[in-house]
Amino acid sequence: MSHGGGGKLTQQLIEKMFVPAFQNPYLQQQHDGAVVSVQGTRLAMTTDSFVVKPLFFPGGDIGTLAVYGTVNDLAMCGARPLYLTAAFVIEEGFLMEDLWQIVQSMKMAAEKTGTHIVTGDTKVVDRGKGDGVFITTAGVGVIEHSLTIAPAFVKPGDCVLLSGDVGRHGIAVMSSREGLRFETEITSDCAPLWGAVQALLDADIEVHCLRDLTRGGLASALNEISQSAKLEIEIQEESIPVEAQVRGACEILGLDPLYTANEGRFAAFVPEEHASKALKILRENGHEPAVIGRVQSQSRGRVVVCNALGSSRILEMIMGDQLPRIC
């Protein structure tokens, strides 16, 4: 199970098996998607399979995730999301009403992001050989600016911006799966991110890298980037927004909000001189961002967290998964 959790074992599986087998310069970008060129136009491509359990959770469902997840991966390449494909693996006996509801969520999510689901596929597997429905989306977006947004372009001194509070999606899915109830329902942060990215680009913010925080949470995203960039990232623990209810739920469930999944949050790496303008733009776009850290000059691919008392620790890459089937 741990190989699919988004942590170190997933990373090893990808590095040891997929990257060497399929070797090409695109895969080596080690990004949320690949940037390719077709007749002089820079396109981003991405894909994700969604196996979230349960299919419906507070704040969204597998259909919402499938569209926003792919749209967000394109946005993280700095690409305007254009066209999506959707492939369904449906377990025999799955309720048509549930499929209908999921399809409606996808329709709404596509409309909200100005994307089109242009083609698809449906396969049905025998009862007990699937789990309701798995959805795989792929997407194509166009890059309309001249920046290269990727881990390799992170520079010492870059500020690390976080677009909002972390941990909601993981807790929403987990509490829904386990039947937990809190005073106020914790809803997933599941949301499209292209609007915010577009606003940053339109304002000529020199974005070096973007990464949405999905399975593995903030900690995995920052670790991946620090390792790809071969630079140390230092973050301030108290600057990371975590909602009180989410923090409480994490304590009850024995989870760390820094490793908990999100579906509508991203980290942006920008030069220090652009940080305050970027914060302002994100705020104007409905986000509640914070500067949570800075890229150091040490060529060590690791993440260091400093707490309010002045002590620091290394934020390890998680081995397996805190929460399986979270997306």
Add this chain to the structure above:
Amino acid sequence: MSHGGGGKLTQQLIEKMFVPAFQNPYLQQQHDGAVVSVQGTRLAMTTDSFVVKPLFFPGGDIGTLAVYGTVNDLAMCGARPLYLTAAFVIEEGFLMEDLWQIVQSMKMAAEKTGTHIVTGDTKVVDRGKGDGVFITTAGVGVIEHSLTIAPAFVKPGDCVLLSGDVGRHGIAVMSSREGLRFETEITSDCAPLWGAVQALLDADIEVHCLRDLTRGGLASALNEISQSAKLEIEIQEESIPVEAQVRGACEILGLDPLYTANEGRFAAFVPEEHASKALKILRENGHEPAVIGRVQSQSRGRVVVCNALGSSRILEMIMGDQLPRIC
């Protein structure tokens, strides 16, 4: 189960649920892929999930299918296949050796077709919630000619060319699944089709429509096209090549070779005056093609089969699936 078999119920599911929900001009092309335009460049996009059982069969495996299937769907849009994505849903406990072998097949298939697998995803689901591995590929190709190749462009008088004998893939998978043995092993016809399509286009053959014959076989492919084009297609039964062993196996298994799946065969609709040249080109490219019929002038979306005795019958769209999980 029947909703995923590629027959009438699959078609209804797509027409009643997906097309109205995701309505856009691309989906309405009702083709193997969608043709979109990005900054003036015509691109084709396609996706397919592969759930074949067993994962390994004579002549290929799920990895070969996943690459060739997507490459072929792009080719059927008249697009040069360029970039693929691959998403894996792996069942807990699935053997790494098997995954390795599948990944090697994908690597070889990508190399053979000049395509690159540029990005991917891996999810793991609990034991009993999947079936070994499901693979979803999506692809992008570029259209480098000015033809529009789609069912709507089929014209009365067009010749229907078939690129080779039918039914091998279905029988290869089925006999492997059921442990049947024949004198000589029947291997899947699983193969890439872009080379043949490219040769037709390079020779300025005025291709009106292309369709690879996958689940549902020749009968479903022709029915779909006749319905989209709103034109009757008449085919000559004795002109359809079926290998003696495949025919024998079909008789034993109670299958009709016209409805049996293929993974390396396609039908091409070309004007009569281009038919003999097209046949010659396909032969030069290693295929054993035949003209199997002609598009009629009646505006009725149906397929009529004439046999050697001069009698004819309507080739119905299959309701469910003859063979589930064939691709």
